[in-house]
Amino acid sequence: MTQPEGRCVLAVDVGGTTIKGAVVGDDGRFRHSLTVPSRADDDPVKAVRSLCLQLRDDALALGATPAAIGVVTPGLVDEVYGVVRYAANIRFRDVPLRALIGDDLGLPVAVGHDARAAGVAEAVAGAASGLDNFLLLPLGTGIAAAVVVHGAPVPGATGSAGEVGHMPVYPGGEPCSCGQRGCLEVYASAGGLARRYARLGGTPGLDSRGIADAVATDRVARAVWDDATQALGTALATLTLTLDPARIVLGGGLADAGALFFDPVRDALRAALAWRTPPPVLRSAFGAQAAQVGAAAMARREAGLPVPDGWGAPELVPPVA
Numbered sequence: 152m153t154q155p156e157g158r159c160v161l162a163v164d165v166g167g168t169t170i171k172g173a174v175v176g177d178d179g180r181f182r183h184s185l186t187v188p189s190r191a192d193d194d195p196v197k198a199v200r201s202l203c204l205q206l207r208d209d210a211l212a213l214g215a216t217p218a219a220i221g222v223v224t225p226g227l228v229d230e231v232y233g234v235v236r237y238a239a240n241i242r243f244r245d246v247p248l249r250a251l252i253g254d255d256l257g258l259p260v261a262v263g264h265d266a267r268a269a270g271v272a273e274a275v276a277g278a279a280s281g282l283d284n285f286l287l288l289p290l291g292t293g294i295a296a297a298v299v300v301h302g303a304p305v306p307g308a309t310g311s312a313g314e315v316g317h318m319p320v321y322p323g324g325e326p327c328s329c330g331q332r333g334c335l336e337v338y339a340s341a342g343g344l345a346r347r348y349a350r351l352g353g354t355p356g357l358d359s360r361g362i363a364d365a366v367a368t369d370r371v372a373r374a375v376w377d378d379a380t381q382a383l384g385t386a387l388a389t390l391t392l393t394l395d396p397a398r399i400v401l402g403g404g405l406a407d408a409g410a411l412f413f414d415p416v417r418d419a420l421r422a423a424l425a426w427r428t429p430p431p432v433l434r435s436a437f438g439a440q441a442a443q444v445g446a447a448a449m450a451r452r453e454a455g456l457p458v459p460d461g462w463g464a465p466e467l468v469p470p471v472a
């Protein structure tokens with residue numbers, strides 16, 4: 152049995168732009184990180200497998216023995232069988248990730264959904280510490296929620312619970328990439344905000360951060376910002392009425408805007424609820440690293456290792472470069 156000081160887990164977050172890997176020590180500290188572009192290989196599955204092998208070798212070179220690996224992806228993920236059924240952003244379809252990586256590395260493999268894994272991280276040591284019922288919405292390119300009920304992220308009947316980005320908030324509204332109209336993520340994802348801003352005549356090339364900075368002085372920025380926070384407040388009201396979460400945690404670039412973002416979202420949520428008080432709406436503690444910390448926690452559970460409250464706290468995780 153490996154002693155705790157020499158033991159680690161490997162954590163991999165497969166995204167549309169980058170694949171991020173980390174060697175995470177027994178204390179939850181990131182000992183080593185590795186990032187490669189998702190398009191580094193024509194074969195996206197091969198790119199993930201190569202990174203996992205590299206990560207294992209890096210861990211061994213550090214004198215750390217991996218006990219398991221956790222790999223999380225977007226899309227429809229069957230966590231029981233360890234298969235990514237469909238993920239358009241990373242070009243995966245029916246990929247038996249657990250079997251492939253298990254054969255490559257000879258380690259136990261946990262396969263999970265990135266947003267649900269982020270929910271695990273927030274529950275263990277983040278903005279939802281100690282809570283059994285909460286929602287986490289990372290507002291990135293799209294919007295998928297971790298719906299945590301009785302302490303577990305809910306996968307749903309087909310592994311597609313939490314796809315709240317396609318919740319209609321403005322029926323008959325602007326078209327979405329999914330084929331519907333008026334979806335939440337058209338208005339309130341970082342990607343959607345930037346697209347709307349450009350389309351409505353804003354300064355070319357501005358991303359969601361730039362739009363946040365321009366809200367006070369730029370009429371178009373103000374308008375798309377107001378639409379985004381109103382759309383999100385409306386969606387959160389529906390989710391609150393359905394699930395009665397103890398807390399709602401928001402992550403992603405828009406949440407970095409602080410009160411400029413949270414105040415109108417909280418106002419819109421309160422205004423949409425007639426008879427009940429809204430749950431507190433807080434910012435994610437881990438930001439862009441949440442899914443990776445969650446993948447590490449899932450790997451530990453897969454290896455039969457404990458994940459105590461506070462494990463992998465944000466101060467142990469290096470900021471995104």
Ligand SMILES: [Zn+2]
Nearest residue numbers: 317327329334
């Ligand atoms: Zn949609």
